[in-house]
Amino acid sequence: MKYDIVFAGVGGQGILSVAATIASAAISENLHVKQSEVHGMSQRGGAVTGTLRISDSEIHSPLVPLGTADLILSIEPLESLRYLEYLSPEGQLVTAIAPVQNIGTNYPLMEEVLTEIRRLPNSRQIDAERLAREAGSTRAANMVLVGASAAVLPLQPESLRNAVRKLFERKGSSIVEMNLKAFEAGRAAYAE
Helix, strand or coil, rough: CCCEEEEEEEEECCCEEEEEEEHHHHHHHCCEEEEECCCCCCHCCCEEEEEEEEEEECCCCCCCCCCCCEEEEEEHHHHHHHHHHEEEEEEEEEEECCCCCCCHHHHCCCHHHHHHHHCCEEEEEEEEHHHHHEEECHHHHHHHHHHHHCCCCCCHHHHHHHHHHHHHHHHHHHHHHHHHHHHHHHHHHHCC
16 A cells, blocks of 8 residues: 655644654554655745655655655645645545635636636545634644545544644643544545
């Protein structure tokens, strides 16, 4: 088994937390992982990308070759389109629908971005910001997307829940519960 993920978003959205959560879940299932990340201008709202490769055998490189990603997981819709060349023909795209319009007037019309995403045969658009707000904080939008991707990841949902608990335990039980609620909201949204 081999499963390759490309993460996309902008600084401050928690892409690295998403990658850490999924990697932790994979390790707990005794799978091999290799991870790579690029921060770019992340502190100024610039692009943040990363890759995560999961396998039941040794992995020699963290890089995902073009056209082979099983999943693009994006917290920003325009960023998801930037990495489509990595997606395999059977791959899934799971993306938030709320834009981060930090580039002024050059951001394309949101409906045009979503139309491009909807043209993909295996895409899911999740209103992660709304679901996270309902769970307790828009900062949990990244965990909404982890929950949504649980449907396609080769991992047990309980492993992902445990990884969420582990990631947030130092912040207290209320933060853990809020992020677990966001995770479950994402799972339900993907199923719809």
